Amino acid sequence: MxxxxxxxxxxxxxxxxxxxxxxxxxxxxxxxxxxxxxxxxxxxxxxxxxxxxxxxxxxxxxxxxxxxxxxxxxxxxxxxxxxxxxxxxxxxxxxxxxxxxxxxxxxxxxxxxxxxxxxxxxxxxxxxxxxxxxxxxxxxxxxxxxxxxxxxxxxxxxxxxxxxxxxxxxxxxxxxxxxxxxxxxxxxxxxxxxxxxxxxxxxxxxxxxxxxxxxxxxxxxxxxxxxxxxxxxxxxxxxxxxxxKGRTFDEAGRRLALETLHQDLSAAYLERYLTERMVLDRLKQLFRYLARNFEAEEEIFTRVKRCKELAPYTEEALRILREAPMKPLG
Ligand SMILES: Cc1cc2nc3c(=O)[nH]c(=O)nc-3n(C[C@H](O)[C@H](O)[C@H](O)COP(=O)(O)O)c2cc1C
The missing domain is CATH 3.20.20.70 (Aldolase class I)
Structure with missing residues (x-):
């Protein structure tokens, strides 16, 4: 309830x-x-x-x-x-x-x-x-x-x-x-x-x-x-x-958190939505926000926005989440 x-x-x-x-x-x-x-x-x-x-x-x-x-x-x-x-x-x-x-x-x-x-x-x-x-x-x-x-x-x-x-x-x-x-x-x-x-x-x-x-x-x-x-x-x-609430995240923990969330959502959206296009649009919308975790956020978002299909998008998104220089947490 x-x-x-x-x-x-x-x-x-x-x-x-x-x-x-x-x-x-x-x-x-x-x-x-x-x-x-x-x-x-x-x-x-x-x-x-x-x-x-x-x-x-x-x-x-x-x-x-x-x-x-x-x-x-x-x-x-x-x-x-x-x-x-x-x-x-x-x-x-x-x-x-x-x-x-x-x-x-x-x-x-x-x-x-x-x-x-x-x-x-x-x-x-x-x-x-x-x-x-x-x-x-x-x-x-x-x-x-x-x-x-x-x-x-x-x-x-x-x-x-x-x-x-x-x-x-x-x-x-x-x-x-x-x-x-x-x-x-x-x-x-x-x-x-x-x-x-x-x-x-x-x-x-x-x-x-x-x-x-x-x-x-x-x-x-x-x-x-x-x-x-x-x-x-x-x-x-x-x-x-x-x-x-008091939890702390070092950079590795933060990257892992973002990747886990992104991949979990991707899998759930693939189950829920009828077409890959819809899943892709949804994930790009999410990435518009996630991009702000990284330096050069505009360039980062352009990199994922350019991807027209889910597979190259996922590859690019994971590369960013794992490797792109991060802004410090506030
Ligand atoms: C894309 C978007 C959709 C929203 N949808 C709703 C909504 O359905 N109902 C609502 O009460 N507020 C909605 N809001 C307002 C937010 O709930 C919130 O009040 C506002 O974003 C300010 O809080 P924040 O600065 O923490 O985002 C929406 C805001 C945005 C940006």
């Missing part, structure tokens, strides 16, 4: 793997946790509540099946603004064994936000209140929310906090950027701190955690939060969560 909630103020810190749609499927989540460890919980990429029954929806539900997430318990996430649709999906997720689901209020992309979904709801506390009022009394699962500071204005979240405070939510995961910023600029730690002070719910930090020193700095500043969520940093440096 998936874990459904976090302990307040735990030691060691509780680390959550962030949802990265197109990357952190159950295969990657499981492989990362199995080979490197360090995470306590994963959040799955969003399932749209407007998704109709069909192969796409089946694939999303398959991704959160508890038996496929045995290495790392997973909390499913939905994206939508219609409580009836969300309840339908959450009943299906409950039947699969889930006891907690996350509501995506942070997706920054215009086709989503224009329809007042994702971060498009942040400037509309009245719509969020109406949703929660209709959803929560009928929900078979507990709800957490994943938010940004605002759609365009970093103070929008402060207008929403009283609404969130009025409802029984298991946690609030905050990525302290606006949707307008997408992933650019810096995270707003001052506003994160203000939200932390005002919010009665457990608040989980998310954004730009890429090295142990950065994590330690935030831990010193904010104190022991109930959870810390890491996304891109964990794909770029798959040892990061384990290192935050």
């Amino acid at each position: 998936p874990a459904s909630s976090l302990t307040p103020n735990p030691t060691p810190p509780q680390l959550l793997l962030a949802p990265l749609r197109g990357l952190t499927d159950y295969i990657l989540r499981g492989s990362l946790q199995h080979h490197l460890g360090g995470f306590d919980l994963g959040l799955a990429p969003f399932i749209s509540t407007v998704e109709r029954l069909g192969p796409r929806k089946a694939r999303y539900l398959d991704d959160v099946l508890p038996r496929k997430n045995e290495y790392l318990p997973v909390i499913p996430q939905f994206l939508g603004n219609n409580p009836e649709q969300a309840l339908r999906l959450c009943h299906e997720l409950h039947q699969l064994g889930h006891r907690e689901v996350n509501w995506n209020l942070g997706c920054p992309f215009a086709p989503v936000t224009r329809k007042r979904r994702g971060a498009g709801l942040l400037p509309h506390p009245e719509l969020v209140a109406a949703f929660l009022g209709a959803f929560l009394p009928n929900s078979p699962v507990r709800l957490s929310v994943k938010v940004r500071l605002g759609l365009t204005d970093p103070d929008e979240l402060f207008g929403l906090l009283p609404v969130l405070a009025d409802h029984d939510l298991s946690s609030i995961i905050l990525h302290p950027r606006t949707a307008l910023q997408e992933y650019s600029g810096t995270v707003d730690l001052g506003r994160f701190e203000q939200v932390l002070a005002q919010c009665p719910h457990p608040v989980i930090y998310n954004g730009d955690l890429v090295d142990v020193a950065g994590f330690t700095g935030l831990l010193t500043r904010f104190g022991p939060l109930p959870g810390w969520m890491i996304g891109r940093g964990a794909i770029h440096d798959p040892t990061l969560a384990a290192r935050i």
